[in-house]
Amino acid sequence: MARVYNFSAGPSVLPEWVLQKAASEMMEYGSSGQSVMEMSHRSSDYQAIIDSCRQSLVDTLHIPEDYEVLFLQGGASTQFAMIPLNLMNGSGRADFVLTGQWAKKAYQQAAKYGRCNVVASSEDGVFSYIPQIDAQKLDPQADYLHICYNNTIYGTRFPTLPSCGSVPLVADMSSSILSEPIDVSKFGLIYAGAQKNMGPAGLTVVIIRKDLIGHARDITPIMLDYKTHADAGSMYNTPPTYAIYICKLVLDWLNNEMGGIEQIQKINAQKAALLYDYLDESKLFSATVQGECRSLMNVPFVTGDKDLDAQFVKEATAQGLVNLKGHRTVGGMRASIYNAMPVKGVQALVDFMARFEAAHR
Numbered sequence: 001m002a003r004v005y006n007f008s009a010g011p012s013v014l015p016e017w018v019l020q021k022a023a024s025e026m027m028e029y030g031s032s033g034q035s036v037m038e039m040s041h042r043s044s045d046y047q048a049i050i051d052s053c054r055q056s057l058v059d060t061l062h063i064p065e066d067y068e069v070l071f072l073q074g075g076a077s078t079q080f081a082m083i084p085l086n087l088m089n090g091s092g093r094a095d096f097v098l099t100g101q102w103a104k105k106a107y108q109q110a111a112k113y114g115r116c117n118v119v120a121s122s123e124d125g126v127f128s129y130i131p132q133i134d135a136q137k138l139d140p141q142a143d144y145l146h147i148c149y150n151n152t153i154y155g156t157r158f159p160t161l162p163s164c165g166s167v168p169l170v171a172d173m174s175s176s177i178l179s180e181p182i183d184v185s186k187f188g189l190i191y192a193g194a195q196k197n198m199g200p201a202g203l204t205v206v207i208i209r210k211d212l213i214g215h216a217r218d219i220t221p222i223m224l225d226y227k228t229h230a231d232a233g234s235m236y237n238t239p240p241t242y243a244i245y246i247c248k249l250v251l252d253w254l255n256n257e258m259g260g261i262e263q264i265q266k267i268n269a270q271k272a273a274l275l276y277d278y279l280d281e282s283k284l285f286s287a288t289v290q291g292e293c294r295s296l297m298n299v300p301f302v303t304g305d306k307d308l309d310a311q312f313v314k315e316a317t318a319q320g321l322v323n324l325k326g327h328r329t330v331g332g333m334r335a336s337i338y339n340a341m342p343v344k345g346v347q348a349l350v351d352f353m354a355r356f357e358a359a360h361r
């Protein structure tokens, strides 16, 4: 067996410790005589798994008591509609910062439900930076302000959070959750598809301040009402049981094997520095994002020559460095270096880039 270094933006690399643990428990979980996949979600064995996953997430992110953690399905994309249905019910207005395709999709979907204002955008620069937000433009009566905290496709991340007073800040954290400590109390709602940094596809995690629950408009389908899931402990219907179990293992790995979230943040900073430092020195490759907006998770880069980019991706693949092709809207390459990517994976990439550069100068 030869495992590759997988730089996919999502679904993405999982820790080997997690895969091995899951493999060892595949045929029988504990002394249950069954796989987690086969268990009733109403069983006490499964209840213990989901409880442990929730508690571990609360402990890892220091989620305050006035927040609910929900395990949902439908991906981050379903949240684009679920959020306005539940939250856009005061003034019926919300503010949006457009920093990429996901932010734009969230905005377009919410625009079906109320008046959406774009308060800042970096579309003019192909989303290669995080725009300044003019405080004057923020609507003090908005039902929420939506940001995409880490922009998976373009490789940017908010260097600081916008201050929006009492307006709830809503953040798509699909590609950065668990990569660094966050102050949850600064947010009204945080959501993330699990397949980037928390586990496999099929699970969406929502962390929501409790007072924002219970105000969904009447037309809201039961399954899209946060209250339904909060009241039922994310067990209104069958939750994505196996994905939640893997998410629990990822949290066990993060806390017990890697030393916790502060430690992971340090390692992530180290990995990103390895790559950005090389890119900044390189005469062949360059990063598409500059300065403090650079993401620690997704690093897009180019040679400036499409054919050379394609050749790089092809040769890297042959070296076991896979999924480096950039998003079709940016071109070039993108290395996603989530928590589960080891330092030596990034080192292997940088070493290969240096060899490629030497051969193509």
Ligand SMILES: *Cc1c(COP(=O)(O)O)cnc(C)c1O
Pocket: 010, 074, 075, 076, 077, 078, 102, 148, 150, 151, 152, 172, 173, 174, 175, 193, 194, 196
């Ligand atoms: C991947 C991604 C999405 C889409 O997630 P789905 O779970 O596929 O709906 C949305 N936002 C961000 C920031 C992402 O990285």
